[in-house]
Amino acid sequence: MTARRRPRRQPADAGYPPDESVGGRLVDARAHLLDRQVHDVDGVPVTAVDDLELVEGRAGAAPTVAALLSGSILNTRLLGGHQPEPRWGRIPWSSVAKVGVVIELSVRGEDLDVTWTERWLREHLIGRIPGGQHDPE
Amino acid sequence: MTRLLGVALGILTAIGGFLDIGDIVTNAVVGARFGLSLAWVVVLGVIGICLFAQMSGRVAAVSGRATFEIIRERLGARVALANLVASFLVTLLTLTAEVGGIALALQLASAVEPRLWMPVAAFAVWLVIWRTGFKPMENVTGLLGLCLVVFAVALVQLGPDWSALIRDAVTPSVPAAEHPATYWFYAVALFGAAMTPYEVFFFSSGAVEERWTTKDIAQSRADVLVGFPLGGILSVAIAGCAAVVLLPAGIEVTSLSHVALPVATAGGLLAVAVLLVGLVAATFGAALETALSSGYMVAQYLGWSWGKFRRPAQAARFHLTVIVAIVVGLGVLMTGVDPIKVTEYSVVFSAVALPLTYLPILVVSNDPQYMGDKVNGPVVNALGQVFLVVVVAASLAAIPLLLLTGAGS
Numbered sequence: 001m002t003a004r005r006r007p008r009r010q011p012a013d014a015g016y017p018p019d020e021s022v023g024g025r026l027v028d029a030r031a032h033l034l035d036r037q038v039h040d041v042d043g044v045p046v047t048a049v050d051d052l053e054l055v056e057g058r059a060g061a062a063p064t065v066a067a068l069l070s071g072s073i074l075n076t077r078l079l080g081g082h083q084p085e086p087r088w089g090r091i092p093w094s095s096v097a098k099v100g101v102v103i104e105l106s107v108r109g110e111d112l113d114v115t116w117t118e119r120w121l122r123e124h125l126i127g128r129i130p131g132g133q134h135d136p137e
Numbered sequence: 138m139t140r141l142l143g144v145a146l147g148i149l150t151a152i153g154g155f156l157d158i159g160d161i162v163t164n165a166v167v168g169a170r171f172g173l174s175l176a177w178v179v180v181l182g183v184i185g186i187c188l189f190a191q192m193s194g195r196v197a198a199v200s201g202r203a204t205f206e207i208i209r210e211r212l213g214a215r216v217a218l219a220n221l222v223a224s225f226l227v228t229l230l231t232l233t234a235e236v237g238g239i240a241l242a243l244q245l246a247s248a249v250e251p252r253l254w255m256p257v258a259a260f261a262v263w264l265v266i267w268r269t270g271f272k273p274m275e276n277v278t279g280l281l282g283l284c285l286v287v288f289a290v291a292l293v294q295l296g297p298d299w300s301a302l303i304r305d306a307v308t309p310s311v312p313a314a315e316h317p318a319t320y321w322f323y324a325v326a327l328f329g330a331a332m333t334p335y336e337v338f339f340f341s342s343g344a345v346e347e348r349w350t351t352k353d354i355a356q357s358r359a360d361v362l363v364g365f366p367l368g369g370i371l372s373v374a375i376a377g378c379a380a381v382v383l384l385p386a387g388i389e390v391t392s393l394s395h396v397a398l399p400v401a402t403a404g405g406l407l408a409v410a411v412l413l414v415g416l417v418a419a420t421f422g423a424a425l426e427t428a429l430s431s432g433y434m435v436a437q438y439l440g441w442s443w444g445k446f447r448r449p450a451q452a453a454r455f456h457l458t459v460i461v462a463i464v465v466g467l468g469v470l471m472t473g474v475d476p477i478k479v480t481e482y483s484v485v486f487s488a489v490a491l492p493l494t495y496l497p498i499l500v501v502s503n504d505p506q507y508m509g510d511k512v513n514g515p516v517v518n519a520l521g522q523v524f525l526v527v528v529v530a531a532s533l534a535a536i537p538l539l540l541l542t543g544a545g546s
Contacts, residue, residue: 035209035217037202037440044451048209048440070440077214101200101507109442118441121453129267132449132456136270 026062027099029054037102038068038091040109046091047114049103051076053090067092068103070114089114144359150279151364156371157423158238159231159330159484161285161416162477164372165396166545167323168379169389170315173306176373178324182331183369185524187361188517189332189495190340192502194357197344200507204341205437207507208497220493221438225431227490228335230483232427233466236262237476238420241393246413252471259467262424266459271346271445278422284415289374291403297381305380306373322538322545325531326481329488331372332528335430337494342433346444351511378403392477428466432459481544488535491528499525 027033029052038046047070054063070089076082091114097106109115126132167175193204200207209217239262240254247254265274311320349357378399379390388395393416400412429445436443436455443455470476499521502513513521 035214037206037210045436045440045442048206048438050214073214073218101202118453121457122450126453126456127450129449131268134268135448136268136445137273 025099027065029065032099033065033068033103036099038070038105039102040105040112041097041107042109044109046105046109046112047089051088053088065093068096089116144356146276147356147360148364148367149283150276151360152367152371153279153282153285153418154275154422154426155365155368156282156285156375156419157231157333157426158234158420158476158480159333159487160372161238161375161396161419162390162393162480163323163326163330163484164375165379165383166390166481167327168376169383169395171312171320171323172380172384173302173373173376174309174312175320175324175327176306176376177309178327179331179369179372179376181527182328183366183372184520185328185528186332186336187365188520188524189337189498190365191358191361192513192517192521193337193341193498194344194349194361195354195511196498196502196507197341198349198354198357199351199509199511201345202507203345203433203437204338204494204498205434206440207501209438211497211500211504217438220497221434223490224334224338224434224493227483227486228338228427228431228434229462229466230479230486231333231335232424232431232462233469234476234480234483235420235424235427236463236466237470237479238393239417239424240470241476242413242416242420245393245397246417251476252473255467255470258421258424259463262421262428263460263463265425266428266445267449267456269445271343274425274445275343275422278418278425281418282415282422284411285371285419287400287404287408287411287415288371288378291400291408292374292377292381294403295378295381295399297377302377302380316542318538319542319545321534322485322542325488325535325538326484326545328527328531329486329491329535330484331369332491333484333487334490334494335427337498338430338433339426342430342437342444346446348446354511390477428459428463431462432456485535485539485544488531490532492525492532495525495528 033049033052036049038049040046049068050071050073051069052065053067053069055066057063068091070091071083071087089112091105091112095105095107095112096103098104110119164179196207197203205217205221208220212220236255236258237251239258240251243249243254243258244251311317344353344357347353375396379396382399382402383390383395388398390396397409397412401409432455433443435441435458436452441454442452444452449456469479499513501507503518505512
């Protein structure tokens with residue numbers, strides 16, 4: 001079962017020791033994931049992390065992050081409602097290579113669903129204006 | 138040798154790029170009404186913009202991150218969105234004023250109605266953003282903007298009573314004919330004009346565009362610390378020209394031709410020709426910067442790919458945002474609003490929005506996670522905190538003073 005709930009703030013332990021119970025790294029979702037910039041494997045900006053998909057851990061264990069979500073944050077984070085599942089763009093946690101000041105992915109942003117607006121605008125508008133495909137001089 | 142040329146070029150473009158329509162109009166308005174008794178505000182504003190431009194440039198050089206990405210990370214989605222909306226609207230207003238300013242300058246040069254120039258100006262701004270690289274764009278408008286040195290030359294040629302001007306500037310007082318609230322209203326406007334928020338977004342995003350690293354910090358510091366004060370001297374020269382020619386004649390500045398009048402008086406046709414080149418370059422350069430800044434802040438908040446170093450097709454949403462901003466600004470101008478009035482409001486609302494930009498920069502430039510050992514030194518921090526108080530005071534006072542004085546009338 002996936003949960004949309006964000007975890008409560010983790011105590012700010014220095015170094016975030018690996019959590020044996022889930023066999024992964026412990027991160028502070030608010031401080032290190034939410035609202036971070038996501039770069040793809042070539043350093044191209046992909047999105048900012050708008051929300052997280054969490055999987056409930058076993059009894060007593062911390063929930064694990066299943067995916068980074070991108071989409072309209074107006075009715076979820078700002079107004080506090082829910083958003084139908086298909087409206088979120090998902091980046092599975094398995095594509096995340098490194099969590100630092102930016103979150104680096106191990107895949108190309110071009111191939112992800114979350115960048116469809118970029119591709120749509122490129123194909124239908126910006127790329128069609130003369131000069132749109134050229135390097136600036 | 139090339140290094141020296143690079144430093145010189147950087148400083149010259151910083152001087153030429155310092156002034157925009159807000160600085161030009163506000164300084165002339167203030168000079169014509171208050172003489173040099175508000176020159177201290179320009180000094181304060183220049184110190185402030187040096188401090189924060191240098192800080193945001195250092196953050197961008199060290200962390201490779203532009204201002205609005207950081208604002209969202211530090212303030213969270215909700216507060217940062219409120220910040221984005223406010224900063225975007227103020228920048229849009231400034232963009233509108235700059236495009237109007239290009240049209241007014243071209244009107245002075247051609248006697249063709251400004252409303253015919255506005256679409257041409259807006260299209261030209263977009264075309265340059267679409268096709269020109271970042272460096273050439275900055276260098277050409279910055280160097281041509283140096284023509285505004287003509288204000289300083291004109292002031293010398295007018296042969297004013299220097300001791301009276303200097304006395305006016307160093308012992309400021311509210312002129313007898315003016316209400317103190319009006320004096321303070323223009324103080325806030327002048328402060329907003331010198332420290333316009335878009336300059337910080339543009340400066341930090343430009344640092345990312347030019348791929349600054351820690352090696353570039355020294356150069357950027359030189360550009361800012363030498364270029365901006367010299368640009369500030371030009372600001373004061375504009376006010377000085379107005380104080381010498383317009384104040385005694387009782388002329389209030391309501392159009393760009395009033396701004397040009399002292400230069401025409403002092404230097405004749407040739408000086409006016411130089412002035413017009415400078416005015417077009419300065420407003421055009423600032424229109425480019427504000428249009429880009431509106432794209433930068435939206436793209437950085439939402440995490441899109443952005444920047445002029447990419448092909449437009451590789452930053453499609455960013456370029457669409459820039460186009461929309463230019464079209465909206467043009468639409469506002471085409472309704473027939475007076476660009477000078479738009480300018481006057483834009484500098485006041487800039488003052489209102491200042492803390493939204495400056496507080497996050499001050500916080501992040503002290504954050505070792507982003508900055509490593511390049512965090513602010515104690516002197517910069519002390520100055521930064523003093524300025525934060527000034528910036529918040531100006532921001533809080535701006536709207537009450539605007540209402541109280543009926544926008545200074």
